[in-house]
Amino acid sequence: MKIAIASGKGGTGKTTLAVNLALRAAEFAPAALLDLDVEEPNSGIFIQGRLIESRQLSRQIPQWDKAACTLCGRCTQVCQYHAVLKLGPEILILPELCHSCFACSELCPADALPMRPRSLGLLRHWQSGKLSFVESKLDIGLEMASPLIRQTLDYARRDFSDAAYQFRDCPPGTSCSMIAAVKDADLAILVTEPTPFGLYDLSLAVETTRQLHKPTAVVVNRHGIGNDDVYGYCAEQDLPVWASIPNRREIAEIYSRGGIIYPEVPEFRLALDDILARLAEQSVQT
Amino acid sequence: MKIAFTATGTSWDATIDPRFGRTDYLVFYDEDKDELTSVDNREIVNVTHGAGPKTAQLIYDHAPQILITGNGPGGNAAAILNRTQLRIYLGAGGMTLRQAYTAYKENKLPQGG
Amino acid sequence: MKEIVIISGKGGTGKTSVTAALACVSRSRIMADCDVDAADLHLILQPRILSREDFYGGVKAVIDPAACVNCGQCGVICRFGAISHPNGNYEVDPLDCEGCGYCQQICPAGAISLPQQKVGQCYISDTRLDCRLVHAKLDIGADNSGKLVAKVKRDARQTAEDGQLDWVLVDGSPGIGCPVISSLSGADFVILVTEPSLSGLHDLERVWSLTRNFGIPGGCVINKADLNPGVSALIGGFLARENIALIDHIPYDEDFTRAMTQGISLVEYDPQKWQPRFARIWSHITKELT
Secondary structure, eight states: OEEEEEOSSTTSSHHHHHHHHHHHHTTTSOEEEEEOOTTSOOGGGGOOOEEEEEEEEEEEEEOOOTTTOOOOOHHHHHOTTSOEEEETTEEEEOGGGOOOOOHHHHHOTTOOOOEEEEEEEEEEEEEETTEEEEEEEEOTTOOOOHHHHHHHHHHHHHHOTTOSEEEEEOOSSSSHHHHHHHTTOSEEEEEEOSSHHHHHHHHHHHHHHHHTTOOEEEEEEEETSSOSHHHHHHHHTTOOEEEEEEOOHHHHHHHHTTOOSTTTOHHHHHHHHHHHHHHHHHHHHO | OEEEEEESSSSTTSBBOSOSTTOSEEEEEETTTTEEEEEEOGGGGGOSSOHHHHHHHHHHHHOOSEEEOSSOOOHHHHHHHTTSOOEEEOOOTTSBHHHHHHHHHTTOSOEEO | OEEEEEEOSSSSSSHHHHHHHHHHHOOSEEEEEOOGGGOOHHHHHOOEEEEEEEEEEEEOOEEOTTTOOOOOHHHHHOTTSOEEOTTSSOEEOTTTOOOOOHHHHHOTTOOEEOOEEEEEEEEEEEOTTSOEEEEEEEOTTOOOOHHHHHHHHHHHHHHHHHTTOSEEEEEOOSSSSHHHHHHHTTOSEEEEEEOSSHHHHHHHHHHHHHHHHTTOOEEEEEETGGGOHHHHHHHHHHHHHHTOEEEEEEOOOTHHHHHHHTTOOHHHHOHHHHHHHHHHHHHHHHHHHO
């Protein structure tokens, strides 16, 4: 079962939940955790394991073959992203703007724009007990996360068929990178905090998971810091709240030193077990 | 020398548009012929991403030696402009073209790029 | 009229709270929320919408079933898996389509068009702070862009000019791509809001290199400064080397969350504590610009 753990915005405790949930699940059966927040993955801080694989991933970008080119300029007309420019006698490719659609390359009448691999990011795979952990990090300066997320999901699809649960720590927000991470998941858990900002961002995330037809559950983090409006919202929207994690300073402290929370905080472990029980029910139903 | 300005209008009294990629107009002054011409860049408002490179292409096609602007080009546009001999002068945002030209001639504008 | 842009690299530093607080202590100003992906300023300002406009950005492919001859070429060349024929007819899934137009180029029947997409709405609103707010909301799946930020800023500048106002306060976009470039272009001053963490410093360096290339003077506010004095000091060193004014360092304070929970700015929440501090920050900025 593929579970996307997402939130409308950063800072709600999504990574904390994903890491702790995956480790707890892995105590009982093989599980996988994918850190898909590829711009700034940080769940690796919490997990010690044996490095299994380190792989440089790439995407295809057109490369100009000056000798073959007739300077007809068709490539510049075809490209919708202004990533291919003709500057006098020279064709310039702007990799940052390229979406790797292959149009310019395949429509070039002179075959002067062969597609060549260009570094995209680094995928690393660790094993920690029964947990397979994969983290992908976008190369510095690159903006487009979706291609790296898709390749990471492909890797997981091939390599983790025995994991009962595949947890995905998704990018924050609701833009195309979050959608790439959630699109083929079986279920989404949205982490929120009980404040007006948290509720508003939750509503955006719910709109997104609904549009993707994903069964959605909510986990309220730092219960007690704001108000209870979020529970009213969830009731209205028929969203099950699978856990309410209280606001405890010790949780923040353990987090800040890179520690795992549930072995030290019983309330937190109970919350995780509640979530795992709900996931088990869901598995039986599907 | 041919001088390009990013501008909000097309005359010497128009103000310098501090933006590069999304500038409303590019105005060119040919010093030898004492001639002012301009290109309307306002359809750039429809460009979602990559406005800088698109405007940089325009600059390239008109081949000025000098560009006088406000903040200067962003990364992608700069990558294109660096392939030319163009010298870029910054800090003219808000001045009229006439004032900006004078400031450039008096060496009061910092060079960028 | 001068434009002040407030940016922060990544989220969670308190940028929006700082922006709202500055709006409280200043006069003759208008606000623009360019942080469209995570637009939170309106939660503090509770705007009353005065005018709205649909916003178009990007294209998606659409197949006209009447013209389609079912050759399947489009499905073959689409690199994003957006084209399928679930009910016999070829169709494009707009969620997967990236608007590259390749299918349109090769369709032998001319059955594919690339219409502009409505991706959101732009608003001009009034707020209780006697300050207009220009903001936008993106539809699901749509991304912020340089174009949208440019529109929000243009509307803000126009509104400021019409009202003969002196200042435009812009809550800027995160990152270093097109939206933040668009946020920064035309700015007269940049406030960098950061927090003392290593990733905060890293993001600060990245965003400063962009700001510096634009030649825009800047100042820094370190929020939650006492959470990690070591990194705060590192940031101080960076600021000194780059000639960025350290405008203020604010100790970690639950007021940020409490004020936000009540939907008001820090200055409204506890005027005695926050008014003097932000008035000082504001006067530092206005002195730089006059």
